[in-house]
Amino acid sequence: MLNPIWLDTFITLAETGHFTRTAEQRFMTQPGVSQHIKKLEEACECQLVVRLGKGIQLTEQGRRVFEYAKSQQHQEQNFIASLKFDEPYEGKCVVACSGAIAQRIYPALLAQQLKHPKLEIHVEVAPRRTILSGIINGTFELGIITNTPNVDEVSSTYLGEESLGLILPREFVKHCRLFADSQKNTHIVDTLNTLGLINHPDAVHYLQRYIKDSGEDDLATINPTTLKQSGYINQLSQILIPVSQGLGFTVLPSSTLDFVDVADRLTVYKPKNKVTEPLYCIQTPHSMLPARYNVVKDTIREVLK
Secondary structure, eight states: OOOEEEEEEHHHHHOOOBBOOOOHHHTOOOHHHHHHHHHHHHTTTTEEEEEEETTEEOOHHHHHHHHHHHHHHHHHHHHHHHHOOOOOOOEEEEEEEEEEEHHHHHHHHHHHHHTTTEEEEEEEEEEEEHHHHHHTTTTOSSSEESOOOTTTTTTEEEEEHHHHHHHEEHHHHHHHHHHHTOOOOHHHHHHHHHOEEETTTTHHHHHHHHHHHHTTTTTGGGGTSSSSSEEEOOOOHHHHHHHHSOOOOOEEEEEGGOHHHHHGEEOOOOSSOOOOEEEEEEEEETOOOHHHHHHHHHHHHHHHO
16 A cells, blocks of 8 residues: 555645645655655656656656545545535434334424435334343444433433323223222222233333332332233233223333223323333433434424423
């Protein structure tokens, strides 16, 4: 590979046609310029310039080296310019989040894509652990997760709170109220134990947080890890179907009810304290995402606020 410093000196010499002016422009001594040209000729194994008094004339090989050096210079300049070129409304944006969050943000992100057709929106639905590992290994550039990540490889920005709902079948709860009216002491814990949990990838985590923050002493007697399970499904759009049919209960972000057809057959338990989970936008620390991600971030914040 030809030394780029020698090539730069040679370009200046070919353009000025003079060793002294080349030395002035390159902030070098004239012997230093001569040394660069000599080393370049040795590397090319041919004579590149003919000295004519105080001036020079390029040989045929010299003209070819000059053309090569200029093309390399232009290529480098274009490459550096491309690194600085960052259109805010053009390119691929990948966002990883839970299914519940995807339901809320995807329509707004699509609206941005309609507004800016050169944007390419990709939403990857994944559990929290997959999102974290994806950010760390570079699979994802931007993620949305619950709770602050306790890993140095990830930086986070607070977005807002996600309300959690303890969701039960409406008809079953009406039935339980009848028992309560007849003084059989049916309460929420009996209801949950009777129904059993419709499990999903985040169900135990959500239930643990719900029990911890709801302020309900009765719920504190439930152990989510040993609670009866009445089924499992990992598709968000399907989780509330068995609940609506009276086959169990579950815990999900309350916003999920806005996107299902069976909401009229469900009810949300009203705890003493409202239960929420903090949401964080995550990326690799000290990294600067392309400008187009500012549009995505602003859109997500507006939806989740």
